[in-house]
Amino acid sequence: MTLEFALVVQAFVAAAVDAAGTVPVASVVGDFVEFLSPSNLAGVLVDGLAKAAVFALIAVGLTLIFGLMGVLNFAHGSFTIVGAYVAGLAMVLVASSGDGIVTRIALFFVAVVVAFAAVAALGGAIETKLIRPLYDRPPLYQILLTFGLTLVIDEVVRMVVDFYGLQPRSAWQEALGTRPDWFRENHEFLGLTFEGMDLFEIFLGVVVIGAVWLFLTRTRYGLFIRAGSEDAEMAEALGVDVRRVFTVVFGIGAGLTGVAGALLMWDPGWGASVTVGAEALLPAFVVVIVGGLGTFKGTVVAALVVGLADATMTWWFQNVLVTMSWLPEVVVFAILVGVLIVKPRGLYGVQEVGGH
Amino acid sequence: MSADDAGEATSGGDATASDVAESVDAPLLEMEDVHAYYGESHVLEGVSLRVDRGETVALIGRNGVGKTTTLRAALQLTPPREGAVRLRGEDVTGEPTHELAHRGVGWIPEDRRMFEELTVAENIGVAVKDANRVDEKLESALKTFPELREHRNRKAGDLSGGQQQMVAIARGLVGENDLLLVDEPSEGLAPQIVQTVADALERVSDEASLLLVEQNFPLAMDLADRFYLVDNGRVVESGSTEGVTADDERIRRYLA
Amino acid sequence: MPDDDDAKPTESGSSSEAVATDGGETPPAERAPSTTSHGLLGGTLANLLGGDSAFARYARSSTAHAVVLAVLAVYPFVHAFFTNPATFNVVPVLSGAPEYWAETFVAVLPRVETMVAIFYFGLFAASFDFISGYTGYLSFGHAAFYGVGAYGVILVANGKIPLLGSQTPFMVTILVMAIAAAVLAVLLGLVSFRLSGVYFAMITLGFSQILYVLFASWDFVGENPRDGVAVLSHPEGFEIGVPFVDALNLQIGQLQGDSVLYGLDMAKLGFDFLGFIDVTVDLGGTEVSYYMVGLVAVLGYAAMQRIIHSPFGRVMIAIRENEERARAIGYDVYKVKLAAFAMSAFFGAIAGGLFAGFRRSVSPENSLYFLVAGDALLAAVIGGFGTLAGPIFGRLFHISIEEFLSKSGSGGGLLPWLERTLGEGTMTTETVGGVTVGEGVDTFLNGHAELYVGLVFVLFVLYVPNGLLGTIRVRMGGTVAGQTAARIKRWANGAAPTGSKSTGSADAEGDDD
Incomplete structure (x- = not known):
């Protein structure tokens, strides 16, 4: 039975690969077996979860903002950059080489709070001053406005960074250097090897996303936000100051991506740089659309799907199909297109979303 | 509007008491020559009406004559372009809607407008204005509507139409409102449920004044003390509901 | 360029109403165009453009496009003329060296x-x-x-x-x-x-x-x-022209472009009495x-x-x-x-x-x-969303700012112009924190065009939602081509403030171009 199945699989793979004419059959099956080995599978899982954590941190703010006020915030990537540089600055100023790992992580959490506060304040100010006058106009104008803001914010950051002699196109090495050594190294648990940074990303992602979930479901303000996302006018008529909720949510959403920025600042795969804005925004867009715009649950699930798929593909194309190492990047967008074809409103999308 | 909005912290009761003390003679709600538009279309062409404390007033008229818009204009959801809306004698025209809610105006809208993804308890909780009394208010609402108790943790979107209407009325009740604007409460409900809803409204009317839009003419006459008949965005008839029937010439002309 | 009445139906709907009410009196469309009020040449033109013939309609409605095309056609010459210091030896200027004026135009005019x-x-x-x-x-x-x-x-x-x-x-x-x-x-x-x-x-x-x-x-x-x-x-x-016919193709490219040398010297052709005509058109790649x-x-x-x-x-x-x-x-x-x-x-x-x-x-x-699509969106919003021609002007606007603020050395721009205007002394004056004016300009202006374009864009979204061309249309009460046609007709017919009929028909003509 098992043998039969294996033969069928082998025949199928053989046919497929013969058609492609690139990789020998035995090797693909062998590679697949290797992929399924505990160490590789665990590695891919952790890598995927770490990616998912970063995606979710960026995307959750986007989805909260869209769910409540129907604004697709193009400036979100710029908020991420601001968070990365603010947190980086805080670390560079405060951290000293003698710190132990615990001190470093404690300082990092201070930096996270600073980044959250700074970006949340920026977001709140933008919402009250610039976006509020546009609620009466078609949604296009809110997209346009936030798109214009990315140009302005990115360029201001570039200017400031330039002024202090940093290279805006590559990661800020000095900030990256404040990362404890433990994060740089691989660690063994139960015979499996993990990179410290991945574990920290997963940890921070779980903590922050969990906190947001508790805020939404267990607090009175969270109740107002959920009610306002469903029917802003009804919430207003029941006594909720929806306009103020808009500002708060825009601030929180922006602040969350500021936290993501702080994390990216420590991740050598990203690093604090101006170009990270667009690079982070695109997968985050994919995540919110795949999950269904405006749904918290959908966004978290989609972040997991996209993160794990990305990690799986990265493994495959780094270890086996090296000639097509570009495929992982395509996979993210292929998921977007595929999901929209099958479920036009995303995995958990409802027919109508957004405020009035 | 943001700084002074104390949100849930305001104790609605105090404000109401002082307002009442200041303007004892003023009607609870007064609309004077209110004009309202949707985009360019002129829906209300000078509506004037009043609702006094303790009374139930029915707004009747054909579909599309502006009854719902009158309620929306009173709540400033469709802000009047001309005319005035006064609450206990004080002009509230142009005030944000949530301010009016905190001054004791509740809305039980057409189609019930449930927060469908929220539970029954959460739906009612949103409407409680004093954050410290959420549980207490919810409990009293469940006492008034015992049939909701077993569904308190279900999503409101999963309830039947009659149950949703109960939730909508409960939301109006827990808000400690003096005035409830009730829009088509019996619409789309089975006849036996309509009676339950009517009973519920009857109970509510002991605690608050009602301005009621209702297509079911006998039901409207039954519940209300007075009526206004609306046609083409204007009030064309008004008076006591005492002895009024649909056959009445001045009524039939507008309802037929 | 500017075109259609229906680009913004809601606006043109209300604007045509406005036009219809602003005149009231209907001028006789068939009335012979008056020659007296325009002088001889003007009168001829008025006769040509004032009637209701197909030609007159077409000419009227194409005027706005023709003007833009004419400006574009002479632009390379205009640019060469004003960026050449020799020009300002001939053209009287208020003050300053010819080089200064030439450089000013280098800074302002797109290459x-x-x-x-x-x-x-x-x-x-x-x-x-x-x-x-x-x-x-x-x-x-x-x-x-x-x-x-x-x-x-x-x-x-x-x-x-x-x-x-x-x-x-x-x-x-x-x-x-x-x-x-x-x-x-x-x-x-x-x-x-x-x-x-x-x-x-x-x-x-x-x-x-x-x-x-x-x-x-x-x-x-x-x-x-x-x-x-x-x-x-x-x-x-690469050649643009009629494929497979060599004579009807010209090569394009920054370096590879064909050059065209076209000389017209009447004296050499034997027309001595036209000897003053000796023109050479020299077009580079x-x-x-x-x-x-x-x-x-x-x-x-x-x-x-x-x-x-x-x-x-x-x-x-x-x-x-x-x-x-x-x-x-x-x-x-x-x-x-x-x-x-x-x-x-x-x-x-x-x-x-x-x-x-x-x-x-x-x-x-x-x-x-x-x-790249974002840049198109930028151009479209600045120029006017849903106006078709607007995005082209929006792009012109975007690139002009970008070039004006480009880093020195890549195409003129602000810095060399400031250096010449304010003098070396001013540029090296220190301001806050030991930064010279020149360094300040270089840090905060040059190469940061995106910032200013972004600011302009945000201001447009907030305050000029119709964009450049869209706003002009609202002001003119219709499409530029259509309204230009209407104005020409009014002028040609010598009618004072127009009436609804001529405007209406000219509006319809606007469709034609």
């Missing part, structure tokens, strides 16, 4: 080469506006079509495309790629037009990013796909590229403009205004959207082809990246 870029990208922005501004479906992945045209041209020239050898005429290549882009648009549209709003924008973005990643990593494209690919086996410039790329861009624009004014275009607008109603009336909106998307992709690919043909290289970043 001819820049104008070429404005032509092809303006055409792309117009194609973006064609679908996004007229049907209301934001094609955020429009860069895909630009990229197909651009990569198509380079890959064909490098002999990478079967059946199309590297010597395939440029015009044929560009047409094939435009058709390919249209086919691609139909395929993407089949899926994408099941969605609307943000979802449509995002799925098109997804498709275009897939192409972007593909072309950035696929070594079929070239040795180093991430950095892009240049023309390898087609040393001569850049100028030839300017005219040839400009020609294709203008033709592309004209074609789209005709489509917008056709019954098909009216359905597109109906879809934007109310898709349900358009469907209820009986239009097959799905097919109309697909066709419009295909047309828009067609012209977008032509723009991309011109870009690659002129630059002779292409990279994923400057053709397929989603921010």
Whole structure:
């Protein structure tokens, strides 16, 4: 039975690969077996979860903002950059080489709070001053406005960074250097090897996303936000100051991506740089659309799907199909297109979303 | 509007008491020559009406004559372009809607407008204005509507139409409102449920004044003390509901 | 350029009402144009333009376009004239050295080469506006079509495309790629037009990013796909003209462009009495590229403009205004959207082809990246969303700012001009924190055009939502072409403030151009 199945699989793979004419059959099956080995599978899982954590941190703010006020915030990537540089600055100023790992992580959490506060304040100010006058106009104008803001914010950051002699196109090495050594190294648990940074990303992602979930479901303000996302006018008529909720949510959403920025600042795969804005925004867009715009649950699930798929593909194309190492990047967008074809409103999308 | 909005912290009761003390003679709600538009279309062409404390007033008229818009204009959801809306004698025209809610105006809208993804308890909780009394208010609402108790943790979107209407009325009740604007409460409900809803409204009317839009003419006459008949965005008839029937010439002309 | 009454039906609806009420009196349209009030030459012109003949109508309604075309036609000469210090030895100037004035114009006027870029990208922005501004479906992945045209041209020239050898005429290549882009648009549209709003924008973005990643990593494209690919086996410039007829083609390109030398010396021809006529027209590669790329861009624009004014275009607008109603009336909106998307992709690919043909290289970043579509959006909003011509002016505006604020050494701009105007002393004066004025300008202005363009863009979204051209239309009470026609007719007929009839008919004429 098992043998039969294996033969069928082998025949199928053989046919497929013969058609492609690139990789020998035995090797693909062998590679697949290797992929399924505990160490590789665990590695891919952790890598995927770490990616998912970063995606979710960026995307959750986007989805909260869209769910409540129907604004697709193009400036979100710029908020991420601001968070990365603010947190980086805080670390560079405060951290000293003698710190132990615990001190470093404690300082990092201070930096996270600073980044959250700074970006949340920026977001709140933008919402009250610039976006509020546009609620009466078609949604296009809110997209346009936030798109214009990315140009302005990115360029201001570039200017400031330039002024202090940093290279805006590559990661800020000095900030990256404040990362404890433990994060740089691989660690063994139960015979499996993990990179410290991945574990920290997963940890921070779980903590922050969990906190947001508790805020939404267990607090009175969270109740107002959920009610306002469903029917802003009804919430207003029941006594909720929806306009103020808009500002708060825009601030929180922006602040969350500021936290993501702080994390990216420590991740050598990203690093604090101006170009990270667009690079982070695109997968985050994919995540919110795949999950269904405006749904918290959908966004978290989609972040997991996209993160794990990305990690799986990265493994495959780094270890086996090296000639097509570009495929992982395509996979993210292929998921977007595929999901929209099958479920036009995303995995958990409802027919109508957004405020009035 | 943001700084002074104390949100849930305001104790609605105090404000109401002082307002009442200041303007004892003023009607609870007064609309004077209110004009309202949707985009360019002129829906209300000078509506004037009043609702006094303790009374139930029915707004009747054909579909599309502006009854719902009158309620929306009173709540400033469709802000009047001309005319005035006064609450206990004080002009509230142009005030944000949530301010009016905190001054004791509740809305039980057409189609019930449930927060469908929220539970029954959460739906009612949103409407409680004093954050410290959420549980207490919810409990009293469940006492008034015992049939909701077993569904308190279900999503409101999963309830039947009659149950949703109960939730909508409960939301109006827990808000400690003096005035409830009730829009088509019996619409789309089975006849036996309509009676339950009517009973519920009857109970509510002991605690608050009602301005009621209702297509079911006998039901409207039954519940209300007075009526206004609306046609083409204007009030064309008004008076006591005492002895009024649909056959009445001045009524039939507008309802037929 | 400015075109249609129906670009913004709501506005033109109310504005035509306004026009109808502002005159009241109907001037006799048949009245013989008065010659007395215009003088002899003016009178002749008035006779030509005032009547209701087909010629008069056409001439009137084409005036606005003709003026723009005329300005574009002489621009290279104007630019050469004003940036040459010798000019200011002849032209009287208030004060200052001729070099100073020449340099001022160098700083302010876009270079001819820049104008070429404005032509092809303006055409792309117009194609973006064609679908996004007229049907209301934001094609955020429009860069895909630009990229197909651009990569198509380079890959064909490098002999990478079967059946199309590297010597395939440029015009044929560009047409094939435009058709390919249209086919691609139909395929993407089949899926994408099941969605609307943000979802449509995002799925098109997804498709275009897939192409972007593909072309950035696929070594079929070239040795180093991430950095892009240049023309390898087609040393001569790409030719624009009639394919296979050598005499009717001119090469374009920054270096490869043909130069044209055309001399007209009457004395040498034996007409001694006209001896004062001795003109030499000398066009370099850049100028030839300017005219040839400009020609294709203008033709592309004209074609789209005709489509917008056709019954098909009216359905597109109906879809934007109310898709349900358009469907209820009986239009097959799905097919109309697909066709419009295909047309828009067609012209977008032509723009991309011109870009690659002129630059002779292409990279994923400057053709397929989603921010390329973002630049088109920028141009469209600044110029006027749903005005077709507006995006071209929007691009001109964007690039002018960018060039004005470019880093010194790459095309004139602010810094050299400031240095000359304020003097070396001022520029090296220290300000706050030991930063000199010159360094300050270099740090906070030069190379940061995106900041100022972004600010302008945000201000436009907030305060000028109709864009440049859209606002002018609102002011004029209709399309520029239509209103210009109406004004000419009024002038020619010597009528004082116009009446509703002439304006109305001229408005309808506006359709014609």
